[in-house]
Amino acid sequence: MHKYGSYSDSTYEWNGTKLVLLAEGGITYGSKNAQCGFTSFCQRLINGKMGKIVETPTACSGNPVEAVDCPASAIGQRSLY
Numbered sequence: 001m002h003k004y005g006s007y008s009d010s011t012y013e014w015n016g017t018k019l020v021l022l023a024e025g026g027i028t029y030g031s032k033n034a035q036c037g038f039t040s041f042c043q044r045l046i047n048g049k050m051g052k053i054v055e056t057p058t059a060c061s062g063n064p065v066e067a068v069d070c071p072a073s074a075i076g077q078r079s080l081y
Contacts, residue, residue: 006029008028023044027039031059035061036057037059038058039057040057042068044070
């Protein structure tokens with residue numbers, strides 16, 4: 001778990017000779033909310049395309065940066081391609 005700054009964690013799986021991104025989560029600098037300094041996110045492969053599962057502003061009004069929970073179902077599902 002990261003405490004400061006932006007980061008992303010990615011999960012890949014081999015599909016034949018290609019690596020396929022299955023899920024990604026993390027924290028990025030900036031937010032749509034002017035009161036917040038970061039955005040916490042989780043996305044996964046859905047029908048062959050990366051789709052957002054969660055995207056939440058964080059570090060709002062002096063509060064700490066908090067990562068969103070990425071659902072366990074976001075990782076390792078073979079039916080996602």
